[in-house]
Amino acid sequence: MNNTMKHNFTFIIKGDFCYSASKKELAARENHFLICINGICAGIFENIPMQYRHIPVTDYSGHLILPGLTDLHTHAPQYSFRGMGMDLELLDWLNTHTFPEESRYEDLAYARNAYRRFTDDMIHGPSTRACIFATRHVTATLLLMDMLEASGLITKVGKVNMDRNCPFPLCEADFNTSLSDTQLWLEASKKQKRCLPILTPRFIPSCSDPLMKGLADLQKNTGLPVQSHLSENLSEIEWVQELCPDSRFYGEAYYNYHLFGGETCPTIMAHCVHSSPEEIELLKSQNVWVAHCPQSNTNLSSGIAPVRRYLDQDLRIGLGSDIAGGTCGSIFRAMTDAIQVSKLYWRLIDTDAVPVTVEEAFWMGTAGGGTFFGKTGSFLPGWDADILVMDESRFPNTSPLTLRQRLERVIYLSEDRDILHKFVAGRQLF
Amino acid sequence: MNNTMKHNFTFIIKGDFCYSASKKELAARENHFLICINGICAGIFENIPMQYRHIPVTDYSGHLILPGLTDLHTHAPQYSFRGMGMDLELLDWLNTHTFPEESRYEDLAYARNAYRRFTDDMIHGPSTRACIFATRHVTATLLLMDMLEASGLITKVGKVNMDRNCPFPLCEADFNTSLSDTQLWLEASKKQKRCLPILTPRFIPSCSDPLMKGLADLQKNTGLPVQSHLSENLSEIEWVQELCPDSRFYGEAYYNYHLFGGETCPTIMAHCVHSSPEEIELLKSQNVWVAHCPQSNTNLSSGIAPVRRYLDQDLRIGLGSDIAGGTCGSIFRAMTDAIQVSKLYWRLIDTDAVPVTVEEAFWMGTAGGGTFFGKTGSFLPGWDADILVMDESRFPNTSPLTLRQRLERVIYLSEDRDILHKFVAGRQLF
Known part of the structure; x- marks a missing residue:
């Protein structure tokens, strides 16, 4: 499909829609029409408004249709x-596992094979958007980006x-090499x-x-977003305290480097399992x-993040598969995992x-996560118009x-193969 | 396949075998031969012993082969x-959900439709054996048993x-009706x-x-096995204490009725999340x-069973999907869930x-669970010879x-569709 053919991204689909009207409120519209104009959702209607009646309609009646x-x-x-x-x-x-494996991405043939599988499975999974760590290798990272660019995601x-x-050879030679790369x-x-x-320290x-x-400096000059890890594991936190004795807590170390959110530095911090009240306050204010x-967090015995607190304090929060700390790439699975560990947190901790x-x-x-990309996820x-037809x-x-x-069952029971069609900003991937 | 054609259940398969030699010891045999004689495993060999060389060999080289x-x-x-x-x-x-749904199994057409789906999915899943609760309805239960009998499981x-x-009408009219049914x-x-x-109180x-x-009395006269639920939820335990004031703990209530294990009464108790030391002792001695x-146990916020203790104290223990408290019927998933909640138990409780x-x-x-059926599961x-070819x-x-x-990956990543062939006591289901 030609990226410039914007008129391809204008269509109407009919079906049963579920989406978040707000954090706590689900909108459910049976037998409705979603109007997509140039990849943007113009709304969901019981009847097609007059001004859209010239647009072709695809009928997915009986199918549950969800945001990507x-x-x-x-x-x-x-x-x-x-x-x-x-x-x-x-x-x-x-x-034992991660660093030796990541070292292999110096080898482009290896990277091509492995990234091909990652990209193919991501195309067929329920995510339309993702924030992804590659490795430190420039060429392999560009290769992955080419594949993802072509995927339509x-x-x-x-x-x-x-x-x-x-360990060598995964470690970059020095900070200058890292920055010039x-x-x-x-x-x-x-x-x-x-x-x-x-940007991915x-x-x-x-x-x-x-x-x-x-x-x-680079972030300041480019305005690029940032992603990293925060307060995942107790030993890691202790280590950071030793490495950054001037920071009162882990998040403050990123903050002191000016790599922790704020108006001009959109930032994702993965995990936040053991964030202190001060760290949570900083996550929120930034x-x-x-x-x-x-x-x-379960697989690596890190613990359970206090997500109830994050939700109630109105932090920005989304879900990550964290492959390969997580084994399943589906964010439907991440939803059920989030519910399940929150029940154990409630029963066992608070x-x-x-x-x-x-x-x-x-x-x-x-x-929750989609808004990192703008108005995405509803x-x-x-x-x-990021759309999954189930x-x-x-x-x-x-x-x-x-x-x-039906939504609850799709979240708990669906597998990638249960996605019938997938659209990203109006572009149909399959 | 004809049940009397025992000679069909004699074969040799070649492949990569993993099975438990004991609770803590995995046996792994690459490029070996499993000899199946009349549905019984005669052993796994690097080369086919002379006395078996007349038996036809099916080559699943490169495939991981596991016990059902x-x-x-x-x-x-x-x-x-x-x-x-x-x-x-x-x-x-x-x-809210279970009792109203189970009431519907008075209706045989409903039961046939629903049990057909259960049975079909069980045929294609990784379990070769299962202990199953039906409902209180005699006819629907017999219908389910006919389907399962025909399935080969x-x-x-x-x-x-x-x-x-x-609630009525799920409740049986009185104990006499229940017993005569x-x-x-x-x-x-x-x-x-x-x-x-x-037997299933x-x-x-x-x-x-x-x-x-x-x-x-019925158990004593028939020698039938027993299955029930034990110490799943704190409110349930409290309720049992009120109902059975003469029992010191929940398990003792079953024991006092002579429905709690022992030499002549093989018994399964599901859950045991909150079993006291005395209850654990009784589970073991019986x-x-x-x-x-x-x-x-996670979905219903029951808690985490102290499985490390059960394993170390050599209790008999297997895994259950507990549909629909559990949402996934696969015991591979139950294995990963067991590992995951044990990590949280370790991190958060003990x-x-x-x-x-x-x-x-x-x-x-x-x-662990297979031995409830005899020598099953290795x-x-x-x-x-209960066999999964993956x-x-x-x-x-x-x-x-x-x-x-490879075994760890199959446990974490496989879905039902990744089972290529399945044998139950030598009988090939697909």
């Missing part, structure tokens, strides 16, 4: 080894910066339209002081997006922290169900 | 509404007994060969004193099988309770993997 999901945190080079080494905690797991990809505390990568990725760069322990300062990755509801989990996986007028025939109902019940 | 899994606890009539109402706790969930099914504390059901199920009856709150006494249902390993989770899902000589092509490796690594 956003994976706010994942690692493309870890996709190839997902589901292995799950008996380890974060720092051991990084050294809208993504942000980061060449990873890491110049200390990780980053410049090279940014220059080469200027041609991209749908897969854009995002891996995490404080693997980024030296001058590297962080250089990245902050408008940082929290990428909640419940499956990964009886005041009522569990995450279906509405809230759905919101986090759609608009069917409100003016929002991007096939529920593998789990048929034996009694009439409400749309809300 | 056992679902030690599930509810067939709840399959149709799995993935709904997950915002409730046990007793509310029973009243080996199962135990219980007509449920429940004569108090549940049970007699009717047992008489009619005598023709079954692979799908056998198991729902749980203490829904069974009156005379009903439990009658069931105990050789009761614990059906650990981690997904259900730092001495080291997480369940892949080996232990695999053992629970195969031999490829040791003399054990039943297709790993949906998650190809980019580097050479050990069999143990």
